[in-house]
Amino acid sequence: MDHNQEGSQTEVLHLVRSMLYSAAAESQWIARAPSLATHAGSLRNLLEPFAEIASHVMETPNRLSGKISGILKELDVGALHDRDALRKLVRKMPKGPRDRIVRSALRSFFESEDLKPYQSELIKLQAHLERRGHKAIILFDGRDASGKGGTLRRVTRYMNEKHYRVVALGKPSAYEQTELHMKRYIQQFPHAGEIVLFDRSWYNRAMVEPVMGFCTPKQYRQFMNKVLDYEESFIADGKTTLIKLYFSVSKKEQQRRFERRQNDPLRAWKLSEVDLQAQDLWDEFTEKKFELLRKTHTEKTPWYVIRSDSKHLARLETMKLILRSMKYRGRSRTLDISANPEIVIPGDRELRIMKRERRQHGKAQR
Numbered sequence: 001m002d003h004n005q006e007g008s009q010t011e012v013l014h015l016v017r018s019m020l021y022s023a024a025a026e027s028q029w030i031a032r033a034p035s036l037a038t039h040a041g042s043l044r045n046l047l048e049p050f051a052e053i054a055s056h057v058m059e060t061p062n063r064l065s066g067k068i069s070g071i072l073k074e075l076d077v078g079a080l081h082d083r084d085a086l087r088k089l090v091r092k093m094p095k096g097p098r099d100r101i102v103r104s105a106l107r108s109f110f111e112s113e114d115l116k117p118y119q120s121e122l123i124k125l126q127a128h129l130e131r132r133g134h135k136a137i138i139l140f141d142g143r144d145a146s147g148k149g150g151t152l153r154r155v156t157r158y159m160n161e162k163h164y165r166v167v168a169l170g171k172p173s174a175y176e177q178t179e180l181h182m183k184r185y186i187q188q189f190p191h192a193g194e195i196v197l198f199d200r201s202w203y204n205r206a207m208v209e210p211v212m213g214f215c216t217p218k219q220y221r222q223f224m225n226k227v228l229d230y231e232e233s234f235i236a237d238g239k240t241t242l243i244k245l246y247f248s249v250s251k252k253e254q255q256r257r258f259e260r261r262q263n264d265p266l267r268a269w270k271l272s273e274v275d276l277q278a279q280d281l282w283d284e285f286t287e288k289k290f291e292l293l294r295k296t297h298t299e300k301t302p303w304y305v306i307r308s309d310s311k312h313l314a315r316l317e318t319m320k321l322i323l324r325s326m327k328y329r330g331r332s333r334t335l336d337i338s339a340n341p342e343i344v345i346p347g348d349r350e351l352r353i354m355k356r357e358r359r360q361h362g363k364a365q366r
Helices: 003-026 033-037 040-047 049-057 061-074 082-092 095-132 148-156 202-206 208-212 217-234 251-263 273-278 282-296 311-325 347-361
Strands: 135-142 164-167 195-199 240-248 303-307 344-346
Touching (some): 095 148, 095 311, 148 195, 202 208, 202 282, 217 240, 240 282, 251 273, 282 303, 282 347, 303 311, 311 344, 344 347
Parallel strands (some): 135 195, 135 240, 164 195, 240 303
Antiparallel strands (some): 303 344
């Protein structure tokens, strides 16, 4: 083997290892991987998820994942060092699938590295809020499969768990349905020095509930008439920041993500009753989004629409928006936190876009 071939193979091995760790993190395997990586005797446990990883990045997953599983069975990984086991695995893989995994590894690696400076700044912001006794409420709303959950995980990945909470409330109980709609959300509000991120918020009453018939027209109107008064009272203390994010995915991309959920046992749990009807009710959700922006976007409590067909750009721009929304000590003066106007759309601008689409096409597109 000449020097160039050896260098190329070393690079492939490094990228495959990066792919394994990165993809493992996405599917909850990383909880075990760091400790396993330090124990040679557990190498098989570390490598076996590779077949599962391949099934999510390959065009023909069943044959490739089966092939990788077969290769793993042939390997006596207990007698091999980490590097040698990976080398043998890569050598046995077909060139086409191997190249696709390497490309996927590169993309995953660089996207992860791209977020880290902003995740570091979020830690500074969190520490500043703690020192000053300030609070932040961040709403993650929008269409189904629009990337809210993935963005939440990236935003909070390195934060101090003692000073933030992700709140995802389920269907209200029969008792809660007799109470004020806002009550169960207010009960989750942050204490001094804390950030609370809502994975869907009280704005369910403005979107999902009226479209799906989960609330009455009267309840919808009452909510829309009163919600701004509530929100202004939330921030009246001067120490609370409210950030309202609406994640907007195209109809075509939403359908692609739904199909992936249907065919992926690790994502099938995400499919809900609402998801299964989201495509058929696309125009109804679009109309409710229009009313949402028209009635609840104000200078004091603005909406920001996040275009999320590109998950990575949506995650990056969300972090930048949060960092722009609050002043904090120690902010990097060299890090670019300016908005990408193609991804972050202020609510009033989105409203103008939707009005123009209505005139041109008879209805808004997203």
